[in-house]
Amino acid sequence: MLVRECMTYDLVTIEPEARLSDALNMMRARNVHRLPVVEDNLLIGIVSEKDLLYALPSVDRPISWVEASAQAAALPVRQVMQQDVVTVCPDCPIEMAAATMADHNVDALPVVSSPESHALVGIITETDIFKLFVEMLGSRAPGVRASLEIDNRKGALASLFNRIVEAGGLVTTVSSFPAASPKRIRIILKVADVDQDTMRSLLKLEETVIDLREIQGAR
Structure with a gap:
């Protein structure tokens, strides 16, 4: 089985200049835990829920929640996204994609059209791999x-x-x-x-x- 047979095509993406608060609201509304960051239809990074929550000001810092909300609204995704993104191609065997996730300790791989391209065509997650594992057994x-x-x-x-x-x-x-x-x-x-x-x-x-x-x- 190849990645293209079980990857998600209906992608939820975000632009690099979007606010962190918008990214977090989008994740919660669409029930996803990560967003590929796309600029001019090309993948330039990925941001996870953990990245966002870590970047947002917390209550133990010496600022008010009003100030914290203002900072979250002002801070762009570009500043906290992961730029060194591990990707996979649609024709990659599924077991190689799973091994790549394990080797790099990531729970998702953006799928690009070819190794030389940054054109995003889908994403495959550990949930997709787990569902396949259930069927294989x-x-x-x-x-x-x-x-x-x-x-x-x-x-x-x-x-x-x-x-x-x-x-x-x-x-x-x-x-x-x-x-x-x-x-x-x-x-x-x-x-x-x-x-x-x-x-x-x-x-x-x-x-x-x-x-x-x-x-x-x-x-």
Whole structure:
């Protein structure tokens, strides 16, 4: 899956000369926590709710709330926005976008049309990634959920799949994760059309069960 398949196209943006108070009101009205800053249709920065709240005068400073409100109304977004923005392109694989978020400790990536361009076309957030994660693990689908540790060798997973198919089962989702030993790998399967006892009977001795249960599915 690529970024363009799950990014948000209906963007809420703000101009650099807008006031901080306007930016904060916009975030609250649209229920977003960050705003790409756009000038002449090009991305020049991003401002988060945290940036705004940190920049606004607080009650423990030696000024009145009237003065604080006046300062918030006068201060432009340009002065507090983050200019060094980490971006991603629409054709980037979704797992690379997720890795970029993790590596840079950010919760959203503005999407630009190409690596050389600053033309903003969308945004992808950690919420988008989380929703995709839910679907990838088949969380909403009924079936047997099997968390297993198997040999990390050619044919090991295919052998397991063949046994499931021969028993009349259908593997609807599969995910893999590193195990403690590089010679092993941990997998999570969602299997339809077999029950828990049948699934357990299909496993070989070297296929270690971490967890095995029947899931009714979530709405």
